[in-house]
Structure formats: structure tokens, C-alpha cells
Amino acid sequence: MNKQAWIEYALQQGMESLEIYQAQTSQRSVTWFDHKVDAFTTSSTIGTSIRGVYQKKMANMAFEEIHDDMMEDVIFQLIEQAQTLSTKEEDTIVTPKSFTSVTKEVHWVSADMTLIKETLSTLEKRLLEFDPRIIQVNELDYQEASGTRMITNSLGLDVRDEDHMQAISAYVVAKEGNDVQVNYEVEVVEDLSQLDLDAFVKKVCTPVLKKLNAKSIPSQTMPVIFDTEAMTSLFSAFTGLFNGELIYKGISCLKDKLNEKVFSEKITIVDDPRNTDCLSIANFDDEGYPTRRKVLIENGIFKTALHSVKSAARMNTESTGNGFKPGYLGTISVSPMNCCIMPQTKSLEELCEDMKDGLVITDLQGLHAGIDFVTTDFSLQASGYLVKNGKRDQSVTLITVAGNFMALMNDVVEVGGDLDWTYHQVISPSIYFKNCAISGE
Amino acid sequence: MLTKDQCEKILSYCMASEADFAELFEEHTTSESISMLNGEIEETNRVIRAGIGIRLYKDVQSVYGYTNEMEMEKIFTLADDLKAVFGISEEERSVSLKEQKMENRHPVLVDPIDAPLSEKVKLLERAYKTGKEESEKIVKITGSMRNSRQNVQISNSDGRFVQDVRVKTRMAITAYAKEKENMQTGSDGPGASQGLEFYEHTTPESIAKEACRTALVLLKAKDCPSGKMPVIIDNGFGGVIFHEACGHSLEATSVAKNQSVFSDKIGEKIASSCVTAIDDGTIPNAWGSENIDDEGNPQQKRVLIKDGILENYMIDQLNGRRMNRKSTGSSRRESYKYEPTSRMSNTYIAAGTDRFEDLFKGIKKGLYARKMGGGSVNPQTGEFNFAVNEGYMIEEGKITYPVKGASLIGNGKDILMNIDMVSDNVERAQGMCGSCSGSIPVDVGQPAIRVSSITVGGTANE
Incomplete structure (x- = not known):
């Protein structure tokens, strides 16, 4: 693709600016089941998205098949689209801003097929041997993925970066009597030959065995700790609260709440795409705008919203470098990256001791359906365990936990210190809340 | 699209290996x-979106690769990667393709991709105009329209060469109703395999009216009580209960590997006698319909449960090999980026x-439960959950608030047994279903049903 020719032609046709975003990805994965390779997937794709401003309106198109001879037709369609838009606000494409780059030192070692097969085979054997109650290794998967993104625009922006990831995952089933429970774990592996297999087996099997013989409990309102996994799920579902676009549209309830106390003073939330503790980092967003560290909530007070160029312009401020797209086929929206509730010091066990009697929730299901983002009400399937006199007691399943996220975040007793960035982009430590409505038997 | 000749060359090249089956899935989609x-x-x-997926089988093992770099040289490189997993053979195995013509059961009059943008904008504007006139309490209306036209071409080493075009349109409207500080939303999003x-x-x-109606009702809604109680689930999207609680557990994806509560249960009573459940991918112009599945087999009407007895599963070719049963034409995928597997189409009680x-x-x-939201299930344990978007309390046989x-x-196997009444007003509604072969359009449906006891999760504990 002759990008310069596309840009020149677009400008000749009266467009004010044009941006070409390209992403190239390659990936391979091996799935192991029942003592053999069950599936092997390999791929290589390249995609291009083109957006441009005509009469101060932005139009978007994306292609997996693009040739220079499509230029006239594509630019014509972009102009036609822009003319259809009827919003009053003006759109722009960003002029490049200088930035310094941070880098993350990771030495990925690609694994050959022999090593992958050997590792998966050994893992399957050790998972099944861990305990007679482990009855099936439902899925064992190793995958490697690489991506390159390139952004060029008519205002002189020309940036690119690369990303890589390797991970192993396992899904096991345990059974005791008629009770069946499952657990799934992922681990990022820089070098498969160095993976501590026994530690991974323990990480996968221990939780599922503890879940066995879980029971429902009577409906009640009680003290609850969401462990780091469950709290991460819940927090991830509500990070849209800080989305400048949703605030501008009045869909996020944080509209007009800047510098007001919205959460408990124990809550501080930071978004930092340059945090090298995280799996992926980005020095610029998908608009080529430099990223930076922002404190969204400081001791309960709402300090900053997240913005793309568009949402920032709507609210008369500057982009925070959070304009991301879900791959080249999508359009820019505001997203957090490497966003966390800041950890304090106590472990989950210490939080349980402080709570004495209550419930720990370890797993939430149905997050795509059981959440009303506008009211922040939620009602979700949950499982976990009871805590009696500060110690783990009966495992609990088939209950729901319901409440209002804004109210819950004002009902914090303590924030834990167990934050593990391993593979999440949004994360929370365990949090102990005064009360939550539980439905069960 | 690749020519028949090119497909024959690639398939023959793939079969010069230890693989016993090869398949090409090519698509060109505008959305x-x-x-x-x-x-x-x-x-x-x-x-x-345009690309190709290649799949090889050796017995019940599969390897899958995809690319959107469509030069023959790149496709052969991809085939080399896949062949290497099973082993390369010097033996020539020439594949000869025979073109199959399919009858189009889902005719389209006004292609939504070719129609002028202004025509589609007018439809959204009509929805907005109606919505804002519904009530002063409607303070905001968002809407979207999604249109797509997917051209697929499927060929395999058994000589199949078949094409299909799938056209879909869907409009979704969300209304925001506000009274003092209380803001509630209501949505509706119908669609079809139509223009x-x-x-x-x-x-x-x-x-728009339906979206506004729900938002306005919710302004008056109280917190829902918790606990086990009888629940009437209304028709239409209420069918999500069957989809989540049972449908996924009847897909060969989980059944074949003995990962479903319904594995090895054909001929057994798994539901109350008043339950007959069907998955039908042939309903003309329905959202989850298509002429052929994504392995090129004709879509079918499948009776899954008849009067409470399990009669059939939804089976794709690969899992069919594992189960020693024929494909039921149930293989689906979001795009060439996914290896296909057994999925639902239009599923209803x-x-x-x-x-x-x-x-x-x-x-x-x-x-x-008049209007359901989405939900999810773990087929292994049968545990499911789903959200009630619009609900009412029933007290002494009457709807109160x-x-x-x-x-x-609840658990799928329990709820099927606990359906004690089934009314006669079947309706279907549209949804997107996410699973291992991606997000695909499906219809859910049912008449209003009564479940004698189910756990309701709410916030108003008594």
C-alpha cells in the first residue's frame, strides 16, 4: 500500500486529514486433550483501517483486503459517510506530539513443537496424578502471539510498535460423589523450558479441590470479601464509569462529579499504560497520542476521566492517550489500560481474620448480563467459601451476590495487598466490604 | 474467491500428508x-473482512490455520505448517471437486449493504422520533443498525464445493428514562436474515416503543426479593433459559468429550414431559438461519427433546467422528478466524x-420474568445464570408490582425437570451467542413457561 499516495489523493479530494492504521498479527497455539494434540492453530493476518475527516466529520472504514486501485472508491465512500454524520461537534485527527518511550525487558523464547508436546504431555500426567478427585484435564493449551501496529497520518504522524505474548492455560474437572467442579488458570511463560510445572499444577488443582462439596447458603445480608479474581471481574465491568465519552453522554453516573468524593477514602485508582509491571505496555494509543499515568480516583475523590481525542474535545480538555480500538476492524473508543485499584498491605488470609465471620467470593459469572451499567446495579452468580472465626470453612456455590457498585465502593472496610498483574489489563486486590446481599436457598 | 481449480490444487497439496481430510473455508464479508x-x-x-481457513483432520485430531494474505504462495506456506503437525507424505492424492448448488431459503429484497446510507439513516431517525414522543421522561435515545453480507465458499477433500450468501440486518434501540435522580434503561434489538x-x-x-416501555416500567420498579420461588418466564427472549441451561450442554463440542451433564443420555428422560425442544436452522429469514452450515452441510431442523426424552444432539463433522454419529449440519463459526464447531441456530421450546x-x-x-437479559452456563457442571431485565412480583396469583x-x-438438569406448565404462545427473539468458535447470531424462543422453583437473586432480603 502506497500510504503517501492515499494521503495525497484524500487531501486533493477535499478531506482535511487522513489516518492509516495497520496491524499485523501472527499466532500459533497447541491444544492437548486425552494424551495427544487435539488441535493446532496457526495464523497470519494483516488489516488496515482508514479514517478521515471531511467537513469536520470523521468517517471510518476497515479492510482485510486492500489494493491501491481501491483508492478512489474508498475515499469517495469516506466522504459520503462523513456527509451523513449529523453531530454538532467537530472531529479531528491529532497532530503528532513528541514523547519518550519506556521499554519492558522480556526475553521471550519461542518453543519448538517437541518441547510444547513434551510439556503438555507431562502437565496432563501430573495434573491427573495430583489427586484422584481430578477426573479430567478438559483443555491444556499453549499459545504464542505477536503483533505489530503502525499508524501514519496526513499531519506527519508515523509511529509503530510491537507486542508479544506466550502463555499456557489449563482447565481441570474434579469430582467427589455427585459434585463436579472446574477450574481454569493461565500463566504467562517467557521460556517454556523453564516453566515450574509442579507450581503450575498446584495453582490449577488446589482451588478446584477446595471448591468440592460446595453448598448454597440461605439468603442473607452479610460481610463479604471479593478476592482479587472476583473483584477484578467486578471492577473491570465498571471501568466504563471513568470513560470520558460515557461521562459526556451522561451514561456514566460520574458526570458532573469531578473533584467530588464518589468512593470510600480507602480507594485510589490509577491507569498507567506505561507500567512495566504489566504484561503489555503502550507508549502511544491507537490514535498515536502519547500515553501517561493518571490518578482517576484519589482517596475516594474523582480526579481524572479517561479520554480519546474525540471525548477530550467534547469536554474541552486533552486526550489522556486512552483512545484504543478492539483491533483494526473496530473504531476508536475510550479504554483503560493497565488500570488498578491501588493495593494496601494485607493478605487475603489477614482480611479473613479481620472479618471473622462472613463470605469470601472467589468467582463471579454472568458479568455480560447481570450488570446495569447506568444504575450500577448488579446481580451475579457467585461461588466462594464461608469464613468462620477468621478461618476458611464450608465452600459455597449457586448463590447470587447483588448490590449497587457505587454504594458498594463506599462500603469498604479494607483493601488487600494481593495485586498480581500477570495477565490482566484491569485489576483489583481483594477487598473486604461491610455488607452485601446474598441469595441462596 | 479462489477458483474451483485453485481449491483443488490446495486440497490435493494438503492431502499429500498423513491427514485423512482437508477443508477450505473462504469468506468475503462486508459489514x-x-x-x-x-x-x-x-x-x-x-x-x-476476507480470508481463508484451512483445516486438516487425522482421525479425531484437527489442525487449523487461517490467513488473509490470499496469494497462492502464502496459502501453500500455511498448508505446509499444518501438514508438518501430522507428517508429510510423498503420495499424490488428487482431489476433484463437484460444485453443489443450494436452494436459497432466505431471499433478500433490499440488500442492506448496497442500499444508500441515507435510507438506513432514515430508519434510525424514525425510531428516535417515535421514542422521544413516548414520554417527557425519556431523556435520551441511542440506536444502532448493523448490516452484513457474508459470502462463503467451502470445499473439502471429499469433493464438496459449495457457496452461500448470508445477509443480516439488525436495529437496536436503547431508551433512557429519568425521574429525579432515578435513571433506567430499556432496549429492544430485533434482526433477521433479511434485507x-x-x-x-x-x-x-x-x-423504539418497546425500548421506551421497558425503561418507563423500570422507573417504578422496586428491588427484587431473593430466594427460591416459582417463576413464570415469558415467551420470546425468555427462551434464553433453554439456550443457556440446556442448549449449550447439547452441543457436541461438550458432549463428544464427555464434558456435558447430558453426555450418553439419548433416550433418557432429561426434562419434564411437557417439554419439547427444537433447534431449527432452516426457518426462512430467521436471524440464526443459513442454507448450509460452515462445513457445507445443509442446515436442518433438529428435535432435541421430545416430550421430555432426549432425542438428538447438535453435531459437527469432527465431533461426529468422536461420537460415531453423523453431522446434523450444526457446524458454525464467527469467521474464517475460528475453527468451526457445533453450535445452536434458532433454538426454541x-x-x-x-x-x-x-x-x-x-x-x-x-x-x-417478562423480559430476560443474557446469561451463561458451564456445560460441565450445568450451572447457569441469567439476568431478568423486566420482572414483576406475583402475589396470590396476581401480578402486583x-x-x-x-x-x-440454577442447574440445567434440575430446571428442565421443574418446568410444570408450558403455554401456547411461542415467539422467538434475537441474540448473539459467544462460544469457542466465536460470536454468532442465534434465535432463542419459547412460549411462556412456569418453573416450579428457581433461585432468584435480588437485593431486597427480608
Whole structure:
């Protein structure tokens, strides 16, 4: 693709600016089941998205098949689209801003097929041997993925970066009597030959065995700790609260709440795409705008919203470098990256001791359906365990936990210190809340 | 699209290996989305997706690769990667393809991709105009329209060479109603395997009215009580209960590997006798229909459960090998980027004989779930959950007041047995179903049903 020719032609046709975003990805994965390779997937794709401003309106198109001879037709369609838009606000494409780059030192070692097969085979054997109650290794998967993104625009922006990831995952089933429970774990592996297999087996099997013989409990309102996994799920579902676009549209309830106390003073939330503790980092967003560290909530007070160029312009401020797209086929929206509730010091066990009697929730299901983002009400399937006199007691399943996220975040007793960035982009430590409505038997 | 000749070359090349089957899935899809806020068109996006997926089997092992770099040389490199997993053979195995013509059961009058943008914008504007006139309490209306046209070409080493075109359109409207500080939303999002003529019978006005109606009801809703109680789940999207609680567990994806609560249960009673459940991918112009599945087999109507007895599963070719059963034409995928597997199409509980009003009789305290949200299930354990978007309390056999924030949880095998009444008013509604082969359009459906006992999760603990 002759990008310069596309840009020149677009400008000749009266467009004010044009941006070409390209992403190239390659990936391979091996799935192991029942003592053999069950599936092997390999791929290589390249995609291009083109957006441009005509009469101060932005139009978007994306292609997996693009040739220079499509230029006239594509630019014509972009102009036609822009003319259809009827919003009053003006759109722009960003002029490049200088930035310094941070880098993350990771030495990925690609694994050959022999090593992958050997590792998966050994893992399957050790998972099944861990305990007679482990009855099936439902899925064992190793995958490697690489991506390159390139952004060029008519205002002189020309940036690119690369990303890589390797991970192993396992899904096991345990059974005791008629009770069946499952657990799934992922681990990022820089070098498969160095993976501590026994530690991974323990990480996968221990939780599922503890879940066995879980029971429902009577409906009640009680003290609850969401462990780091469950709290991460819940927090991830509500990070849209800080989305400048949703605030501008009045869909996020944080509209007009800047510098007001919205959460408990124990809550501080930071978004930092340059945090090298995280799996992926980005020095610029998908608009080529430099990223930076922002404190969204400081001791309960709402300090900053997240913005793309568009949402920032709507609210008369500057982009925070959070304009991301879900791959080249999508359009820019505001997203957090490497966003966390800041950890304090106590472990989950210490939080349980402080709570004495209550419930720990370890797993939430149905997050795509059981959440009303506008009211922040939620009602979700949950499982976990009871805590009696500060110690783990009966495992609990088939209950729901319901409440209002804004109210819950004002009902914090303590924030834990167990934050593990391993593979999440949004994360929370365990949090102990005064009360939550539980439905069960 | 690749020519028949090119497909033969690639397939023959793939079969010069230890593989016993090879398949090519090529697609060229144009899709567009148009989004509206309060009558203003705020974003449009048009996307062309094009690529190829190659799959090889050796017994029940499969290898899959995809690319959108369509030069023959790149495709052969991909084939080399796949062949290497099973082992390369020097033996020539020439594949000869025979073109199959399919009857199109889903005719399209006004292609939504080719129609002018202005025509589609007008439809969204009509929805907005109706919505804002519904009530002063409606403070915001968002809308979107998604259209797509997917051209697929499937060929395999058994000589199959077949093409299909799948055209879809869907409009979704969300209304925001506000009274003092209380803001509630209501949505409706019908769609079909049809062109813009769909909006002649399912009008933008009717979509907006339904979204506004729910939002306005929820303004008056109280918190939902918790606990086990009888629940009446209304028709249409209420069918999500069967989809989540049972449908996924009847897909060969989980059944073949003995990962479903319903594995090895054919001929057994798994549901109450008043339950007959069907998955039918042939319904003309339905959202989850297609002429052929993504392995090129004709779509079918499958009776899954008849009078409570399990009759059939939804089976794709690869899992068919594992189960020693034939494909039921159930193999689907989001795009060439996914290896296909068995999935639902248009799944519904068939009409029963009870009258809707009789379902309420004898319920002292229960929940009437008029509109369901989405949900999820773990097929291994059978545990499911789903959200109630619009619910009402039933007290002494009568509907008393609307409730919000409810969810239903339970185990699939229990709930099927606990359906004690099935009315006669079957309706279907549209959804997107996510699973290992991606996100695909499906219809869910049912008449109103009564479940004698189910756990309702709410916030109003007594």
C-alpha cells in the first residue's frame, strides 16, 4: 500500500486529514486433550483501517483486503459517510506530539513443537496424578502471539510498535460423589523450558479441590470479601464509569462529579499504560497520542476521566492517550489500560481474620448480563467459601451476590495487598466490604 | 474467491500428508454499523473482512490455520505448517471437486449493504422520533443498525464445493428514562436474515416503543426479593433459559468429550414431559438461519427433546467422528478466524397446551420474568445464570408490582425437570451467542413457561 499516495489523493479530494492504521498479527497455539494434540492453530493476518475527516466529520472504514486501485472508491465512500454524520461537534485527527518511550525487558523464547508436546504431555500426567478427585484435564493449551501496529497520518504522524505474548492455560474437572467442579488458570511463560510445572499444577488443582462439596447458603445480608479474581471481574465491568465519552453522554453516573468524593477514602485508582509491571505496555494509543499515568480516583475523590481525542474535545480538555480500538476492524473508543485499584498491605488470609465471620467470593459469572451499567446495579452468580472465626470453612456455590457498585465502593472496610498483574489489563486486590446481599436457598 | 481449480490444487497439496481430510473455508464479508445518539448520526464504520481457513483432520485430531494474505504462495506456506503437525507424505492424492448448488431459503429484497446510507439513516431517525414522543421522561435515545453480507465458499477433500450468501440486518434501540435522580434503561434489538424489507413488518417505531416501555416500567420498579420461588418466564427472549441451561450442554463440542451433564443420555428422560425442544436452522429469514452450515452441510431442523426424552444432539463433522454419529449440519463459526464447531441456530421450546393466564394460578409468591437479559452456563457442571431485565412480583396469583435487579441461577438438569406448565404462545427473539468458535447470531424462543422453583437473586432480603 502506497500510504503517501492515499494521503495525497484524500487531501486533493477535499478531506482535511487522513489516518492509516495497520496491524499485523501472527499466532500459533497447541491444544492437548486425552494424551495427544487435539488441535493446532496457526495464523497470519494483516488489516488496515482508514479514517478521515471531511467537513469536520470523521468517517471510518476497515479492510482485510486492500489494493491501491481501491483508492478512489474508498475515499469517495469516506466522504459520503462523513456527509451523513449529523453531530454538532467537530472531529479531528491529532497532530503528532513528541514523547519518550519506556521499554519492558522480556526475553521471550519461542518453543519448538517437541518441547510444547513434551510439556503438555507431562502437565496432563501430573495434573491427573495430583489427586484422584481430578477426573479430567478438559483443555491444556499453549499459545504464542505477536503483533505489530503502525499508524501514519496526513499531519506527519508515523509511529509503530510491537507486542508479544506466550502463555499456557489449563482447565481441570474434579469430582467427589455427585459434585463436579472446574477450574481454569493461565500463566504467562517467557521460556517454556523453564516453566515450574509442579507450581503450575498446584495453582490449577488446589482451588478446584477446595471448591468440592460446595453448598448454597440461605439468603442473607452479610460481610463479604471479593478476592482479587472476583473483584477484578467486578471492577473491570465498571471501568466504563471513568470513560470520558460515557461521562459526556451522561451514561456514566460520574458526570458532573469531578473533584467530588464518589468512593470510600480507602480507594485510589490509577491507569498507567506505561507500567512495566504489566504484561503489555503502550507508549502511544491507537490514535498515536502519547500515553501517561493518571490518578482517576484519589482517596475516594474523582480526579481524572479517561479520554480519546474525540471525548477530550467534547469536554474541552486533552486526550489522556486512552483512545484504543478492539483491533483494526473496530473504531476508536475510550479504554483503560493497565488500570488498578491501588493495593494496601494485607493478605487475603489477614482480611479473613479481620472479618471473622462472613463470605469470601472467589468467582463471579454472568458479568455480560447481570450488570446495569447506568444504575450500577448488579446481580451475579457467585461461588466462594464461608469464613468462620477468621478461618476458611464450608465452600459455597449457586448463590447470587447483588448490590449497587457505587454504594458498594463506599462500603469498604479494607483493601488487600494481593495485586498480581500477570495477565490482566484491569485489576483489583481483594477487598473486604461491610455488607452485601446474598441469595441462596 | 479462489477458483474451483485453485481449491483443488490446495486440497490435493494438503492431502499429500498423513491427514485423512482437508477443508477450505473462504469468506468475503462486508459489514457496516451506524450509531445514533438523540437523533444525530454520530459514527459509521464499514468493514471488509476476507480470508481463508484451512483445516486438516487425522482421525479425531484437527489442525487449523487461517490467513488473509490470499496469494497462492502464502496459502501453500500455511498448508505446509499444518501438514508438518501430522507428517508429510510423498503420495499424490488428487482431489476433484463437484460444485453443489443450494436452494436459497432466505431471499433478500433490499440488500442492506448496497442500499444508500441515507435510507438506513432514515430508519434510525424514525425510531428516535417515535421514542422521544413516548414520554417527557425519556431523556435520551441511542440506536444502532448493523448490516452484513457474508459470502462463503467451502470445499473439502471429499469433493464438496459449495457457496452461500448470508445477509443480516439488525436495529437496536436503547431508551433512557429519568425521574429525579432515578435513571433506567430499556432496549429492544430485533434482526433477521433479511434485507431492509425487514423493517416493513418490524417497524423502527415498534422497536423504539418497546425500548421506551421497558425503561418507563423500570422507573417504578422496586428491588427484587431473593430466594427460591416459582417463576413464570415469558415467551420470546425468555427462551434464553433453554439456550443457556440446556442448549449449550447439547452441543457436541461438550458432549463428544464427555464434558456435558447430558453426555450418553439419548433416550433418557432429561426434562419434564411437557417439554419439547427444537433447534431449527432452516426457518426462512430467521436471524440464526443459513442454507448450509460452515462445513457445507445443509442446515436442518433438529428435535432435541421430545416430550421430555432426549432425542438428538447438535453435531459437527469432527465431533461426529468422536461420537460415531453423523453431522446434523450444526457446524458454525464467527469467521474464517475460528475453527468451526457445533453450535445452536434458532433454538426454541415448542408450544404446549396451557393457557398463559392459567400459569399464574396458585402462585402465592413468585416472579414473572417478562423480559430476560443474557446469561451463561458451564456445560460441565450445568450451572447457569441469567439476568431478568423486566420482572414483576406475583402475589396470590396476581401480578402486583415491577421489580429490578433480579437474576436467576440454577442447574440445567434440575430446571428442565421443574418446568410444570408450558403455554401456547411461542415467539422467538434475537441474540448473539459467544462460544469457542466465536460470536454468532442465534434465535432463542419459547412460549411462556412456569418453573416450579428457581433461585432468584435480588437485593431486597427480608
